[in-house]
Amino acid sequence: MTLQHLLQDKLAAALAAAGVPDAQPLLQPASRPEFGDYQANGVMSAAKQLKMNPRELAQKVIDKLDLTGIASKVDIAGPGFINITLDPAFLASRLDHVLEQPKLGVEPQQPTKRVMVEYSSPNLAKEMHVGHLRSTIIGDTLARVVDYLGHDLVRGNHVGDWGTQFGMLTAYLVETQQAGNAALELNDLEGFYRKAKIRFDEDADFADRARDYVVRLQGGDADVLALWRQFVDVSLKHCEAVYRKLGVGLTRDDVRGESSYNDDLPIIVQELHDAGLLTEDNGAQVVYLNEFKNHDGEPMGVIVQKKDGGFLYTTTDIGAVRYRHKTLHLDRVIYVVDARQSQHFQQMFSICRKAGFAPAGMSLEHVGFGTMMGDDGKPFKTRTGGTVKLIELLDEAEERAFALVSEKNPDLAEAERRKIAHAVGIGAVKYADLSKNRNSDYIFNWDLMLAFEGNTAPYLQYAYTRVASIFRKAGAFDASAPLQLNEPAEKQLALVLAQFGDTLNAVADDCLPHVLCGYLYQVATHFMRFYEACPVLKSEGAVRASRLKLARITAETLRTGLDLLGIEVLESM
Numbered sequence: 001m002t003l004q005h006l007l008q009d010k011l012a013a014a015l016a017a018a019g020v021p022d023a024q025p026l027l028q029p030a031s032r033p034e035f036g037d038y039q040a041n042g043v044m045s046a047a048k049q050l051k052m053n054p055r056e057l058a059q060k061v062i063d064k065l066d067l068t069g070i071a072s073k074v075d076i077a078g079p080g081f082i083n084i085t086l087d088p089a090f091l092a093s094r095l096d097h098v099l100e101q102p103k104l105g106v107e108p109q110q111p112t113k114r115v116m117v118e119y120s121s122p123n124l125a126k127e128m129h130v131g132h133l134r135s136t137i138i139g140d141t142l143a144r145v146v147d148y149l150g151h152d153l154v155r156g157n158h159v160g161d162w163g164t165q166f167g168m169l170t171a172y173l174v175e176t177q178q179a180g181n182a183a184l185e186l187n188d189l190e191g192f193y194r195k196a197k198i199r200f201d202e203d204a205d206f207a208d209r210a211r212d213y214v215v216r217l218q219g220g221d222a223d224v225l226a227l228w229r230q231f232v233d234v235s236l237k238h239c240e241a242v243y244r245k246l247g248v249g250l251t252r253d254d255v256r257g258e259s260s261y262n263d264d265l266p267i268i269v270q271e272l273h274d275a276g277l278l279t280e281d282n283g284a285q286v287v288y289l290n291e292f293k294n295h296d297g298e299p300m301g302v303i304v305q306k307k308d309g310g311f312l313y314t315t316t317d318i319g320a321v322r323y324r325h326k327t328l329h330l331d332r333v334i335y336v337v338d339a340r341q342s343q344h345f346q347q348m349f350s351i352c353r354k355a356g357f358a359p360a361g362m363s364l365e366h367v368g369f370g371t372m373m374g375d376d377g378k379p380f381k382t383r384t385g386g387t388v389k390l391i392e393l394l395d396e397a398e399e400r401a402f403a404l405v406s407e408k409n410p411d412l413a414e415a416e417r418r419k420i421a422h423a424v425g426i427g428a429v430k431y432a433d434l435s436k437n438r439n440s441d442y443i444f445n446w447d448l449m450l451a452f453e454g455n456t457a458p459y460l461q462y463a464y465t466r467v468a469s470i471f472r473k474a475g476a477f478d479a480s481a482p483l484q485l486n487e488p489a490e491k492q493l494a495l496v497l498a499q500f501g502d503t504l505n506a507v508a509d510d511c512l513p514h515v516l517c518g519y520l521y522q523v524a525t526h527f528m529r530f531y532e533a534c535p536v537l538k539s540e541g542a543v544r545a546s547r548l549k550l551a552r553i554t555a556e557t558l559r560t561g562l563d564l565l566g567i568e569v570l571e572s573m
């Protein structure tokens, strides 16, 4: 059981014994050390409801609260807060065996579920650009955490590989193949798209061919499908180069693009019709949703089939939900997609519920995120105002990190400096994003993210190497020696380390990676304080063994936590 759960259960039992069984303990880590280690704030509202004196109720609860062997002190503060100070021996016992246990003693989150994290999901018509960065790295972190917590994880990459653009691209692919320079042209997908578009706009015959391809694609024409597949394959290879560089765990097996729902779309419209959800409006098939109102206060309509018979982005997403329930049997689907698509998801979820495509027990969650901004406070662009290719941004990150590393360590071999630069550069880009609350926009700033001070990847990576370096000097140490938490700095560090499982649970429940970043930063800063206050290598006997072990748990927690963020650590840098 995690620390939080253990204390919560004890408090709930005490509240019940004190006559308020329905009250919530409202337990949280203390905001200031003078409030102990945890504070429970639930007594106040319970007392208010029952018109009792809150301090009296708090006293009653404390009288019933059995924290023998857990807390060294429990007291009432202010109008009825309960402050809990943990017993150092108890904290030591929580941590004593984590090094021998799998996953640092973090137990599977109960109940375990079948969870899909859908992320990245670029449109394959063009190259990945910075707009795909946030989904890709936030999603990858959530996937890693969900997996670590013992759930049955399915990764999903809902790529945009369907629609009219693909007729145009296929037509242009045929032309470049005839000219014998397709391979060359496809190296730059962005340019490929631009040229195809120019052909489409300027040549009526080309445009006709493109439209004909769309029809034949949708009709399942084998020849055109084969061409389309070639294009999709190249485009996915571009994505995979980005994933590799980023260290993101998406593979071909995770790709299930919009095209794969093509055959289901007419069936879905039929089923929506049978469920009585469709209204015909000017030839289009529309679902009206009472819970969403337009400007005039009328129910909003969501089109699922156009007048010309074509289907829409929403129809495909409805198809995906249906598939994820019927075929994949998922309990929870997490959609990591730009916050600007929030309304689309709320409406789509609502339609799926009404149609029975998603049962009540299946959780559908849109995990939105804000925009990545440039220093000028506007969406991040190239100097000339173009979109920034993701692969170029990542190359630049590595180059900048290489310059920094070379300045710091000019004597290291170049290959070594490159290796560090990769870990630091990519880590910095990821961490800068992950450490901000995903709900807000954030400013992309090279100097801040690459700084070795503050809440940054380089700081944490460096902190890890500092801890690791202790072990190179220490020689063998006894990991079975019991922890002794006699100094305040030792106890504070141990407390934070003991909160690893609770932190991961919170990240998985609320889909907030910045909570993990903030936690790791705390681990690193508490370690630095401990290291300053408590000699490790110069101490002796049981104290030395205990301090080395605390350092080892710190190193493992930092390494594991950074790995869950998809950030590499190095033993030295």
Ligand code: ARG
Residues within 6 Å of the ligand: 118, 121, 122, 123, 158, 159, 160, 317, 320, 335, 337
């Ligand atoms: N391809 C879309 C885009 O680039 C994102 C897809 C998000 N996922 C979904 N199930 N709609 O905007």
